[in-house]
């Protein structure tokens with residue numbers, strides 16, 4: 001017996017193994033009380049109690065006796081609770097500030113990758129302050145998105161949980177940033193190069209694939225398809241082969257039509273889609289991420305960004321057609337997910353898109369579903385994110401007012417945010 005103990009203690013001494021020595025630290029238990037709770041599972045709870053163990057929700061109840069004795073109780077009974085919101089289209093690493101005399105577009109070109117990632121923490125904070133606890137980030141340079149995702153997951157940076165794509169795939173064109181092509185990633189012409197580029201992103205650690213299948217970005221609202229159906233299909237199949245979803249950017253109807261037919265999981269922007277494409281989206285369950293609000297942001301901030309004057313009329317017309325396409329798609333029964341396309345200083349305005357969805361004919365509840373259950377489904381995380389229910393991540397938002405009456409409450413009246421069981425924002429009146 002003594003010999004055995006000696007052996008065991010030597011093992012510990014040399015650090016070979018320690019887990020059996022002591023029981024794991026008990027998980028922190030919290031109980032959050034809401035006056036009302038919309039759980040995104042079709043139920044509004046009055047006087048809800050959400051019990052949290054570690055980073056997950058243990059139970060939802062209205063019975064105070066369900067609060068564990070050791071729980072830290074957080075009283076939000078004057079607020080309405082929502083699941084943490086999900087923005088499925090961001091560019092988190094392309095954050096800029098309003099440095100005087102330096103247009104934001106120029107900042108993106110000039111900032112070295114490490115500087116961009118460091119600055120991006122400010123946009124990340126504003127994003128969680130808007131109640132957004134998860135994002136799907138659709139396009140970055142130099143794998144800054146992977147670095148940022150991992151820094152957030154390690155607790156070194158405060159920000160939303162990120163699902164990232166690395167480089168979006170695009171055809172050979174004029175780079176927006178000198179030196180970006182070649183040899184930088186993402187450029188792929190023809191099926192073999194598309195296959196290689198998809199595999200490169202996955203090998204680098206991407207969670208999702210992004211492909212730019214049309215022109216159109218910033219102050220340019222042209223809609224020309226840039227990839228052939230065969231190239232798009234190759235990207236979709238290669239992504240799916242590795243269990244990854246694929247988002248396809250198309251400002252216009254042609255790229256959207258081919259993306260949907262090829263089996264894309266979501267189409268981004270996709271203004272002027274024809275009825276046959278919309279019907280095909282309903283049939284296949286393809287998500288539509290219209291990103292209407294980002295063009296509003298460009299119109300409001302074009303001088304600071306550094307666009308040349310004269311683009312505004314075309315962009316205004318594009319917004320109207322984008323909204324009209326969203327209206328048609330919603331009426332036809334297409335599934336929507338909320339994507340802001342946040343970039344530059346747009347972080348914090350991520351959920352304004354919900355206002356456009358209500359304009360397109362959704363009820364506030366339907367709009368909130370696009371940023372919760374629908375978005376989680378598009379991420380392939382429908383059982384972990386986007387709802388307040390046992391087993392889900394403890395991502396919670398407290399808003400002041402009733403977001404089911406006015407969606408603006410969810411946009412402008414966020415007072416408190418929890419991500420993975422940790423309080424990350426607390427702006428309650430007389431906050432604790």
Ligand SMILES: [Zn+2]
Pocket residue numbers: 089090091138139341
């Ligand atoms: Zn985008």
